[in-house]
Amino acid sequence: MIEININPDVLVIGGGVAGILATQKIRKQGYSVSILDQGQGFEPDPCYKMESASYYSNTIQELKKDPKVSWLEDGQITKVDGMLGDFKVYVKSNGKVERKNFGAIVVATPFDCIPVFEEYGLTPGENVFSVNHLLELLSENKPPTGIAVFLTTFQEETNPVSFKNIVLNAIEIGKLGSTVYVFVRNVKTAAPGLEKLILHAKNHGVMIIKSNKAPEVEIKDNRPIVTTYDPIIKKDIEIYADYVIIEDKIVPNEKNNEISELFGIHTDSNGFLQTNNVRRIPVFTNRKGIFVVGSAANIKPFPYILTDAIDVSCEIQGLLKGGGKVEVEETISIDQEKCVRCLTCYRVCPHGAIYWDVDRVAISSLVCEGCGICTAECPMNAIQINEYSDDKIKDELKDILKSKGDEPLFVAFCCKNSAFEAAKGAEKQGIDLPKGFKVIKVPCAGKVDVDYVLEALVKGVDGVIIGACYKDNCKSEKGNIFASYRIAHLKDILSQIGINPKRVELINVASNMPKEFGLKLQEVSKKIVGMGS
Amino acid sequence: MNKKVMVLGGGIAGLSAALELSKKNIQVELVEKTCFLGGKSIGFTCKATDKCQQCGACVVEEVLRDVVEQPNINVHLRTEMEQVVKNGRFKVKLKKSNSIPKENQILTGFSKYNSPYKVVIGNVQGSEDAVSIDRLGTEGELDVDALIIATGFTPFDPTARATYGYKRWGNVITALELENTLRTEVKAIKPSDGQRAKKIGFIQCVGSRSQTFNSVWCSEVCCPYALRMASMIKHKYPDTEIWIFFIDIQNVGKEYSSFLEQIKSDIKLVTATPIDIFPAQDNKVKVAYEDDIEDRRKLEEFDLVVLSVGIMPNKDNKELSKIINIDLSEHGFFSDIDPLRPSLTSREGIFLAGTTTGPKDILSTISHAKGAVCETLTYLGGKK
Ligand SMILES: Cc1cc2nc3c(=O)[nH]c(=O)nc-3n(C[C@H](O)[C@H](O)[C@H](O)COP(=O)(O)OP(=O)(O)OC[C@H]3O[C@@H](n4cnc5c(N)ncnc54)[C@H](O)[C@@H]3O)c2cc1C
Ligand code: SF4
Ligand code: SF4
Ligand code: SF4
Ligand code: SF4
Numbered sequence: 001m002i003e004i005n006i007n008p009d010v011l012v013i014g015g016g017v018a019g020i021l022a023t024q025k026i027r028k029q030g031y032s033v034s035i036l037d038q039g040q041g042f043e044p045d046p047c048y049k050m051e052s053a054s055y056y057s058n059t060i061q062e063l064k065k066d067p068k069v070s071w072l073e074d075g076q077i078t079k080v081d082g083m084l085g086d087f088k089v090y091v092k093s094n095g096k097v098e099r100k101n102f103g104a105i106v107v108a109t110p111f112d113c114i115p116v117f118e119e120y121g122l123t124p125g126e127n128v129f130s131v132n133h134l135l136e137l138l139s140e141n142k143p144p145t146g147i148a149v150f151l152t153t154f155q156e157e158t159n160p161v162s163f164k165n166i167v168l169n170a171i172e173i174g175k176l177g178s179t180v181y182v183f184v185r186n187v188k189t190a191a192p193g194l195e196k197l198i199l200h201a202k203n204h205g206v207m208i209i210k211s212n213k214a215p216e217v218e219i220k221d222n223r224p225i226v227t228t229y230d231p232i233i234k235k236d237i238e239i240y241a242d243y244v245i246i247e248d249k250i251v252p253n254e255k256n257n258e259i260s261e262l263f264g265i266h267t268d269s270n271g272f273l274q275t276n277n278v279r280r281i282p283v284f285t286n287r288k289g290i291f292v293v294g295s296a297a298n299i300k301p302f303p304y305i306l307t308d309a310i311d312v313s314c315e316i317q318g319l320l321k322g323g324g325k326v327e328v329e330e331t332i333s334i335d336q337e338k339c340v341r342c343l344t345c346y347r348v349c350p351h352g353a354i355y356w357d358v359d360r361v362a363i364s365s366l367v368c369e370g371c372g373i374c375t376a377e378c379p380m381n382a383i384q385i386n387e388y389s390d391d392k393i394k395d396e397l398k399d400i401l402k403s404k405g406d407e408p409l410f411v412a413f414c415c416k417n418s419a420f421e422a423a424k425g426a427e428k429q430g431i432d433l434p435k436g437f438k439v440i441k442v443p444c445a446g447k448v449d450v451d452y453v454l455e456a457l458v459k460g461v462d463g464v465i466i467g468a469c470y471k472d473n474c475k476s477e478k479g480n481i482f483a484s485y486r487i488a489h490l491k492d493i494l495s496q497i498g499i500n501p502k503r504v505e506l507i508n509v510a511s512n513m514p515k516e517f518g519l520k521l522q523e524v525s526k527k528i529v530g531m532g533s
Numbered sequence: 534m535n536k537k538v539m540v541l542g543g544g545i546a547g548l549s550a551a552l553e554l555s556k557k558n559i560q561v562e563l564v565e566k567t568c569f570l571g572g573k574s575i576g577f578t579c580k581a582t583d584k585c586q587q588c589g590a591c592v593v594e595e596v597l598r599d600v601v602e603q604p605n606i607n608v609h610l611r612t613e614m615e616q617v618v619k620n621g622r623f624k625v626k627l628k629k630s631n632s633i634p635k636e637n638q639i640l641t642g643f644s645k646y647n648s649p650y651k652v653v654i655g656n657v658q659g660s661e662d663a664v665s666i667d668r669l670g671t672e673g674e675l676d677v678d679a680l681i682i683a684t685g686f687t688p689f690d691p692t693a694r695a696t697y698g699y700k701r702w703g704n705v706i707t708a709l710e711l712e713n714t715l716r717t718e719v720k721a722i723k724p725s726d727g728q729r730a731k732k733i734g735f736i737q738c739v740g741s742r743s744q745t746f747n748s749v750w751c752s753e754v755c756c757p758y759a760l761r762m763a764s765m766i767k768h769k770y771p772d773t774e775i776w777i778f779f780i781d782i783q784n785v786g787k788e789y790s791s792f793l794e795q796i797k798s799d800i801k802l803v804t805a806t807p808i809d810i811f812p813a814q815d816n817k818v819k820v821a822y823e824d825d826i827e828d829r830r831k832l833e834e835f836d837l838v839v840l841s842v843g844i845m846p847n848k849d850n851k852e853l854s855k856i857i858n859i860d861l862s863e864h865g866f867f868s869d870i871d872p873l874r875p876s877l878t879s880r881e882g883i884f885l886a887g888t889t890t891g892p893k894d895i896l897s898t899i900s901h902a903k904g905a906v907c908e909t910l911t912y913l914g915g916k917k
Contacts (some may be wrong), residue, residue: 021873057875156790160783189751190783192891196749210781212612212804231825268787275560276787278589282900298787304897306875307904312909318556421594426646473585509592510579513645516719 001327004366005102008086008323009034010316013077013259015042016110018294020059020306024315026106027066029322035063036072036091038109038255043109045295046132047161047250051302052169060183068341083352083367084289085321103320104289106312107220107273109256109296113248116153120217120246134169134245134338143176146242149226150182154214156186160191162250167197169245170206177415180206181239183215183228191301208238217244247283250299263290264352264453266477272298279475283312284476288367289319328366331386336360336384345374345383350369350477353407371476372447376486387444388416393452395519400438401459407436408529411456412465412521413448414439418511419467419476425514432518434525436462445469445506446479450490457494463503463528465521470508500531536913539564539625539677541614544572545895546887547683548596548907549902555603555622557910559609561575562675564595564609565598566630566849568652568666569642571597572685574895578715580761587786588761589895590716593702596899597646608648611669619856622676623882629670639663640785643716679882682867683902684849686888689748689842696842702812705838708735708758721766723772723837725816730837731772735759737779741843750864752843753892755802756783760796761840767799776801778822780829810838844892866891871892876905884909 008031012023015037023033044056063069072093079090089104114131115130122128129137131150137143141247150166152158163184170180187208189195196456202208215228226239252271265285268276274285283291293308294300300308334345339361346354346361353367354374363374363383375390384390414420414489415486420441422511442448453464466487468480482508491501504522509517536559540547543565545734559694569575577590586853600606611633616626634640634849637655644650651663686710691699701703703725714722721730737759741752741816756779763775785792796802804861808820808830817834824831846865854861859878867889876884886905887898 062865157782157784157793159789186783187782188783189742189781190753190756193750195751199744199749216686234828239560270787275586278585278587278592281589281896282903303872303875304900306873307897307900310904310907311873311900314553314903314910338534394725417595419593421598425645428650468750469585470579470581472587473581473591503567510581510585510594511575512575512594513579513715513719514593514645515717516579522868 006041011102012106014108016045019108021309025309032068034070109253111295148178149241152184160188163188207366338380371444376449410463414467418469421511422517444479445483466506536678542683543570550900553906561606569647580765609671612671634895680893683886686844695708734835735777739840755841757785799880
């Protein structure tokens with residue numbers, strides 16, 4: 001047992017809707033919160049303004065009275081150290097850098113909005129502006145009137161958050177006397193209550209026109225003329241508009257990349273701070289103790305941001321448990337005599353569990369997820385996970401080898417999150433598996449050491465299968481990718497030492513697909529059996 | 534703390550709620566009407582191509598495993614709630630569900646963690662490893678401190694759209710049936726002859742977004758599940774031809790724009806609501822639809838037509854609403870009272886989780902259920 005001190009303060013980054021709501025919920029759990037705004041100000045995100053403005057201002061007012069909320073305005077994070085229970089964050093604000101300590105961190109960066117003027121060859125002006133600008137006009141009580149045309153993006157797909165915002169604005173200016181058209185390719189209605197809202201808008205005179213092609217806009221005598229093909233009346237129509245309002249495309253916050261680097265959290269291909277992986281849902285990142293909510297993670301309808309805020313408050317309660325000293329069982333350790341301080345383990349750990357401790361490399365058992373990637377990558381074999389030590393796995397292999405009879409023998413190293421479950425299911429449901437098929441459970445395909453496979457093949461196993469999660473489904477993000485690199489490398493070695501490289505195969509499978517696993521195994525085993533010796 | 538919470542419904546919402554509660558050392562009574570845990574989503578297929586498509590189905594299997602391993606979750610299969618009385622705590626009267634088929638047969642679950650995995654009704658051969666239905670079901674009263682309602686949804690019943698010929702033409706199935714076959718057989722099968730379907734048509738929005746059926750909502754899940762199943766089938770069997778008839782395609786996954794761009798090269802997307810489906814030669818089915826561009830009625834023949842049925846309120850809601858004394862929304866879901874606290878009801882101590890409040894996919898259901906547990910814990914904490 002190791003004793004660790006947990007700091008009960010929480011940092012929330014981002015003063016938009018998600019940040020404010022998360023702060024409120026985390027306060028309810030009793031934790032002090034510092035809320036940092038990175039220069040965007042404490043404002044509801046434009047896309048949610050219409051539906052959330054009143055919640056937002058009520059919540060801010062409530063929090064302003066709360067002495068346990070600190071406001072770090074216009075702050076910039078310059079450095080982050082430490083891990084769950086004891087993060088050290090350096091914040092630059094008003095010209096000076098201060099170090100603050102937190103037990104957990106919630107990233108709630110709002111969206112950025114880019115109006116798609118270019119797509120329509122337009123420049124903003126008096127009668128060409130963005131939805132955000134319309135919001136400003138409305139809040140200044142200067143609503144435009146006449147014929148209004150909303151243009152959504154046709155180069156990409158729009159989304160229900162942005163579309164809902166457009167519909168709400170369309171209803172609003174319709175009420176104030178405008179004639180309103182909305183052009184869209186696919187009506188994005190997949191959000192709570194949105195279909196009903198769209199129907200309401202239509203019933204109140206908002207004309208939503210669907211088209212496969214973007215309308216064209218020409219400015220003549222200072223008046224925008226919108227031309228489009230109307231599929232219902234089947235001809236081109238021209239709308240002499242008084243103004244056109246351009247969709248604000250939602251993109252991830254431009255600061256996300258910086259945060260990703262500072263905190264060591266992975267982004268998805270769009271630049272949101274949560275990888276495209278079901279195992280991160282709803283509010284998790286690759287690092288324990290660092291959470292994402294709302295627009296930092298994805299484009300989410302407003303009600304789901306509330307759920308995120310509630311969820312994160314309970315996850316934090318589950319981790320910090322009020323703060324103070326906790327006892328942690330040592331689940332993984334480094335043999336300091338073997339370690340040559342090459343830092344390979346530090347570089348490959350997807351969960352940020354490895355750190356430099358004065359003069360040696362150390363692992364936090366509190367943070368380690370036990371994937372075993374480091375154990376397989378360490379050139380010195382210096383790291384052991386208690387539950388899945390090399391000795392234990394090799395002993396299992398030995399037992400299996402003892403059972404070898406005349407039948408071909410297949411050993412599958414199966415990830416406990418996918419292939420192992422599928423294999424157990426296949427057994428229970430009586431699905432055909434190759435005869436002489438044996439399973440060794442591993443915490444992740446990334447745990448499978450080249451040594452294990454070589455030893456198995458050299459000592460008489462006919463075929464080795466690595467059962468892994470699909471790409472983008474690995475709990476440790478890259479375990480399956482490490483496994484496939486290693487197998488490619490291993491196949492080279494095998495050809496050199498005269499063992500047919502086809503004796504090793506990697507199979508991707510999900511936990512709920514025992515039949516598919518059975519079929520894939522049959523395919524591989526037939527090839528190996530057909531190969532002879 | 535020694536508190537006890539009843540979770541009603543053993544779908545992914547109920548399972549997630551039960552698991553979270555038990556991790557917080559709360560005793561859980563998990564009450565499920567059918568003989569199996571997991572709800573609809575335990576029967577769903579993995580939809581991965583060469584990579585995971587984020588459908589969430591495998592997560593359900595994992596949550597079920599974890600629930601079964603928890604010692605402080607008491608599972609009551611084939612059980613329903615009869616009465617709830619609040620007397621400080623809640624006194625809940627349970628009864629055996631009689632909504633189980635009457636004919637002699639063996640019912641099978643989808644997961645190895647359906648404990649039991651096979652249930653036998655009456656006398657059937659080959660039922661040695663099955664559990665007898667008579668051994669399932671709890672009757673009597675239980676005292677609990679709070680209740681979480683996680684009774685889920687009922688998929689739209691397409692026999693209500695008579696022109697689609699569901700249950701009349703053999704090779705018209707629902708997407709739920711396709712999910713289940715893909716999970717157990719790993720290919721799309723024609724019910725008429727058990728062979729693989731080589732030309733498949735999906736029809737979107739069946740039952741959803743309809744004023745006729747008083748369902749003015751988008752079910753949110755059917756565009757994603759249909760497109761993902763289509764690309765999975767296409768990946769496994771590239772010789773399959775797939776058409777999708779839709780009104781508006783909704784976004785699928787985080788990379789929705791590029792996903793749709795990509796799928797267009799593999800799958801034919803047609804903007805049209807089919808009018809009629811009727812049988813053709815060799816057990817094929819014909820779909821009649823209005824081509825908007827050419828402005829005429831067109832026919833297309835398929836081996837298999839899949840109806841993308843939507844998420845409708847659970848058929849039990851009316852009765853349940855009386856038992857727990859909580860009103861339904863105008864559409865028949867259990868709605869939430871405070872938009873800022875999406876799991877609360879008009880009654881203290883009773884919370885909502887999952888699709889019982891409206892359409893949600895698996896992952897949103899899980900986070901909603903976690904939120905419900907969070908609210909429950911706050912309630913229990915304040916009520917010492
Ligand atoms: C065809 C189809 C395909 C789908 N595919 C996907 C997909 O690929 N990915 C995705 O994320 N989502 C998908 N969904 C959505 C998914 O089904 C839901 O998100 C999920 O099932 C919701 O879980 P739940 O627990 O709320 O409800 P349910 O799954 O409906 O579970 C409710 C449970 O409660 C029990 N119950 C009901 N009434 C009572 C009662 N009175 N007493 C006791 N118990 C009761 C039921 O028997 C059931 O076990 C799909 C939906 C459909 C219709
Ligand atoms: S990889 Fe191994 S040798 Fe290198 S620093 Fe880590 S423990 Fe030490
Ligand atoms: S086992 Fe995985 S999570 Fe733990 S230290 Fe090694 S690489 Fe990091
Ligand atoms: S496609 Fe669905 S079931 Fe398959 S691995 Fe991905 S999330 Fe799991
Ligand atoms: S998700 Fe797609 S198919 Fe389902 S109701 Fe919405 S638009 Fe229709």
